[in-house]
Amino acid sequence: MMALAGYPLGVRCTFLDRAADAPGAQVAPILLGDLEDPARLAELAAGSDVVTFDWENISGAALAPLERVTAIRPPRAALEASQDRLTEKALFSRLRIPVAPHAAVDSEAQLLAAIRRLGLPGILKTRRMGYDGKGQFVIGTLDDVDLAWSRIGGAGLIYERFQRFSREVSIIGARSVAGDIVYYPLAANTHSGGILRHTVAPFAGAALERSARAHLKRVMQALDYVGVLAIEFFVVDGRLVANEMAPRVHNSGHWTIEGCVTSQFENHVRAICGLPLGSTRPLGHAAMINFIGSMPDRARMLRIEGLAFHDYGKQPRPGRKLGHCTILAGRAKDRGQALMHALRFVEWT
Numbered sequence: 491m492m493a494l495a496g497y498p499l500g501v502r503c504t505f506l507d508r509a510a511d512a513p514g515a516q517v518a519p520i521l522l523g524d525l526e527d528p529a530r531l532a533e534l535a536a537g538s539d540v541v542t543f544d545w546e547n548i549s550g551a552a553l554a555p556l557e558r559v560t561a562i563r564p565p566r567a568a569l570e571a572s573q574d575r576l577t578e579k580a581l582f583s584r585l586r587i588p589v590a591p592h593a594a595v596d597s598e599a600q601l602l603a604a605i606r607r608l609g610l611p612g613i614l615k616t617r618r619m620g621y622d623g624k625g626q627f628v629i630g631t632l633d634d635v636d637l638a639w640s641r642i643g644g645a646g647l648i649y650e651r652f653q654r655f656s657r658e659v660s661i662i663g664a665r666s667v668a669g670d671i672v673y674y675p676l677a678a679n680t681h682s683g684g685i686l687r688h689t690v691a692p693f694a695g696a697a698l699e700r701s702a703r704a705h706l707k708r709v710m711q712a713l714d715y716v717g718v719l720a721i722e723f724f725v726v727d728g729r730l731v732a733n734e735m736a737p738r739v740h741n742s743g744h745w746t747i748e749g750c751v752t753s754q755f756e757n758h759v760r761a762i763c764g765l766p767l768g769s770t771r772p773l774g775h776a777a778m779i780n781f782i783g784s785m786p787d788r789a790r791m792l793r794i795e796g797l798a799f800h801d802y803g804k805q806p807r808p809g810r811k812l813g814h815c816t817i818l819a820g821r822a823k824d825r826g827q828a829l830m831h832a833l834r835f836v837e838w839t
């Protein structure tokens with residue numbers, strides 16, 4: 491999606507990926523190799539004006555040597571801050587962005603101490619390498635502790651107080667090399683099993699949007715950020731509580747391809763290439779549905795008015811994001827109806 495956004499601008503992408511059949515290989519040249527292979531990274535950097543990433547678990551240490559050869563955008567500091575849930579929360583707190591009460595956990599005794607201090611229910615998570623709900627265990631009562639520990643126990647965990655949220659929302663914005671910032675409308679996200687299922691945007695909530703923008707701006711400015719950044723929040727008692735940030739284009743912004751004047755992918759490309767940012771004005775009421783584990787019937791979906799279909803060309807696997815669709819409607823009510831209609835054809839496996 492980033493490469494496709496680059497073409498009309500005259501920007502050409504090359505990808506580094508472990509698999510020859512990676513989605514990017516359908517639309518751009520691909521270097522095959524491990525994402526942290528120094529030789530492959532050096533080859534990528536030597537042939538590029540700028541290097542970016544759409545997966546935030548690549549190690550900062552692997553990227554550091556490339557900085558002598560080319561620009562790495564977003565900055566490595568943002569990548570590294572987002573890789574560890576504890577440092578991420580420390581950054582948020584330092585910038586006066588509310589987070590769930592939490593504690594670092596490296597042993598079962600520390601977990602019990604954290605539960606005594608913070609209370610139940612809570613979630614035990616791995617601090618690093620967690621995404622799409624992987625490496626998480628909900629602890630409802632003390633009886634769950636042993637099972638949680640046997641599943642994901644070890645060093646490098648975090649225990650968080652469970653947030654009784656009314657909504658999950660995300661804000662996405664882009665910051666240019668010159669320091670200009672644009673914000674997309676707030677999006678409301680529905681997760682299940684830790685995986686994003688669908689998003690609606692714009693999500694009406696002027697006060698929440700103002701505060702989400704202010705939080706995003708503080709993070710971007712603190713990190714001297716360049717590119718697209720997303721922050722996910724819980725809405726608890728009408729207030730935002732930050733869950734995590736993603737220093738990359740974000741799944742909850744896929745709707746912007748059809749739903750905004752300039753998509754998140756194009757604005758990411760513009761930002762990292764030192765170009766001016768484009769308008770984030772929404773073109774209607776959008777909904778995005780992820781295709782997870784299996785693809786829905788294409789012809790059936792395409793009969794739905796205002797629906798755009800995206801097949802990433804991946805091999806189906808349970809829990810794998812294989813594509814998405816976006817519905818764009820003139821009125822929020824029509825968007826809601828089309829979303830309900832489309833959801834009937836989508837099976838998540």
Ligand code: AMP
Nearest residue numbers: 590613621622623650651652653681684
């Ligand atoms: P994460 O990997 O942190 O994005 O978590 C995935 C999903 O799990 C979130 O989108 C929430 O739906 C849920 N979740 C994570 N942390 C919490 C929490 N502290 N309280 C309630 N739900 C949570």
